[in-house]
Amino acid sequence: MGKKHEKKTNAMRELDNVGAVYETRTWDCPEALSGVEVAELLELDPARVFKTLVTVGKSGDHYVFMIPVAQELDLKKAAACVGEKSVHMIPSKELLPLTGYIHGGCSPLGMKKLFTTTIDETARNFERIAFSGGKLGCQIDTSVDSLAKAIPLNFASLTA
Secondary structure (H helix, E strand, O other): OOOOOOOOOHHHHHHHHOOOOEEEEEOOOOOOOOHHHHHHHOOOOHHHEEEEEEEEEOOOOEEEEEEEOOOOEOHHHHHHHOOOOOEEEOOHHHHHHHHOOOOOOOOOOOOOOOOEEEEEHHHHHOOOEEEEOOOOOEEEEEOHHHHHHHOOEEEEOOEO
16 A cells, blocks of 8 residues: 555545555656656556546547557557547647646646546556655555545556
């Protein structure tokens, strides 16, 4: 469990609220690192470390996608799985007001509003996955099932 008197993030509180078992990994992080750099720093397989991407559809609705850090989101696949004609990444300046998170510290948990969240189907290949804990220098390591207890998750092929 994420103990050691650390300051809980909204993401951690959401996992606590559903009784999920998780670990947190924290480090001093004065600026955002790429997901691949985070995986290397924590000595984790980048295939099981997921980045959280926020998009907007042609309809104006927002969607969250989680994909392995070394991959790129296939926007056509992403749009198709949420029933949109197209989706595109939101501008960085819109991330904080929309989600409450900054670039490099965006977690799928604890956003200001619950958005449709889809995770790449490869997440099912791992006993545990890692993703942002909701601030720079913080990763949560837990099972996909634990994440799915806290937020409704869809699974789809999201990368090229």
